[in-house]
Amino acid sequence: MNCAQMLIEGFKAMGVRRIYGIIGTSNFAFVNALYDHQEDIRYVSCRHEQVAASMADAEGRLTGIPGVVLTHSGPGTLNALISVANAYKDGSPMIVLSGAVKRKLRGSDGMLEVDHLSVFSSLCRGVFRVEEADHAAAVLSRAYTLAVSGGRGPVLIEVPEDVWDEEVKVEAPRFRFAAEHRPPLHVEDVWKALEMVKEAERPLLLSGGGVAYSGSSELLVRLAESLHVPVTTTGNGRGTIPEDHPLCLGRVGFGGGNTVADAALSEADVVLGLGCVISDLTSYEYTLPIPGELVLVNIDMEAMLNCRRRPQLPIEADVRDFLLEAVDAVRDYRPPERRGWWEFLEGKRSEWRALVEQARNSDREPLSGARVIHELSLLLPRERIVTVGAGTHLLYPMAFLPCLEPLTYLSAVNFGAMGFGFPAALAAKLARPEREVVAILGDGDFMMTLQDLETACREGIKVLVLVMNDHMYRVLNLRQRIQCQGRILGTCHGNPDFAALARSFGAAGWRLEKVRDIRPVLQEALAVEGPAVVDAIIDPEDLPPFNMEASLRMSLG
Incomplete structure (x- = not known):
């Protein structure tokens, strides 16, 4: 051998x-x-x-x-x-x-x-x-x-190059495929964290990627329900509690956080972070006030200590071990009503829902991305995987396409590189062939990896690529308009006809420009037994709802 x-x-x-x-x-x-x-x-x-x-x-x-x-x-x-x-x-x-x-x-x-x-x-x-x-x-x-x-x-x-063909001389070498031992959980840390949450007037759970990766989402939901405490998530924590669950406030922070989750993080007096840290994204580059006491449960102590916003109580443990112990500890707990906290959050929810409702009913042409993604959300099954790139386009699925299960929203969250969404969708379909997989991409993002439409066609990978085509790098264009008094340079560009380009590779392709065509085109594209591309022409003036105040403060800070 x-x-x-x-x-x-x-x-x-x-x-x-x-x-x-x-x-x-x-x-x-x-x-x-x-x-x-x-x-x-x-x-x-x-x-x-x-x-x-x-x-x-x-x-x-x-x-x-x-x-x-x-x-x-x-x-x-x-x-x-x-x-x-x-x-x-x-x-x-x-x-x-x-x-x-x-x-x-x-x-x-x-x-x-x-x-x-x-x-x-x-x-x-x-x-x-x-x-x-x-x-x-x-x-x-x-x-x-x-x-x-x-x-x-x-x-x-x-x-x-010359080692591949070299013969192995040792007899029957053994592989050892095992993770290193997890740090031990100290039960007293669990009790201390739970007491802080119980005694708080405005407690909040923050769920991160560690909950998703450890397969602990069900435990998270059980803990939240037992404590009757609201839950926000990081980008990689999306879906660890279904976003249609009454305790879920949605994602917090820059790049898709909503005003409800952001307000909750700013107003909470105790935050229990599970499988996460308070990163630059979560805190809008540390410009979002987070005055409450912070408890973090993370398997990586170094990550917690290197974070700019350090916890009052860092707990080095596998988040699954922590949640197993915590769920058992609050089995018979009767949470207080905390009426003032919930009234504050419901007020913020009402404001956010009004913005979402107004945006998703838009009849504008060129199209509103909100309307397109809302229509898509009505067609997709609950068992779906959505991938995104980097840019304004990802704000639309954040607001209009709820994430209902862990690891069903894939994004290059913490590095922010363009070019991840399309290949991630291809691999997601191969790994989870029973699921509907959709890549929602900006035109700039898709241009960086579209050559692998050939791979998708050759390998017969059924994915829908929905291109939110506004002919610009819209995040930067918006900043030039706001911060630079309209001095536009390097943010506007031309594009090929993505639908025709898709067909030249052997994929199906549609160009979507009219409101009346949104649903029928998406239905046709989803029904294709192979790769499909929908080139949706989006009004560059259309902005999805997001926390503009926090985003501007971050940009100026």
């Missing part, structure tokens, strides 16, 4: 079902070895490494098993760097399997050579080099452990 075959056996034992990548001379031998294992591992050849790595990222988020991306030494591996940063920032387990120049050429500054380990070290939980085939099993085992332990994240494994 050679090194490539050994790694493939390891991936199979790990539970990997797909590898995304692009072939090159430095990883050629690995692809050749993978040929004999296609019944167990599907190789998805992509057209850009950013796409391949984002697909691996989405796979890791959805399955908990590290997504695997195969890259070619030098330029190919560097092309994946943006997606690796997304995974690192959002705690997504991923393995970058990179080719490298032959061992004899290392350090010669030749073609394709770059110091991958140095470049990736600050964005990975571990970087490794397989110098000899005998080391492959140990390296893969250690890389897996780092990828899935603690706050989770990407790892890099570099394999020189």
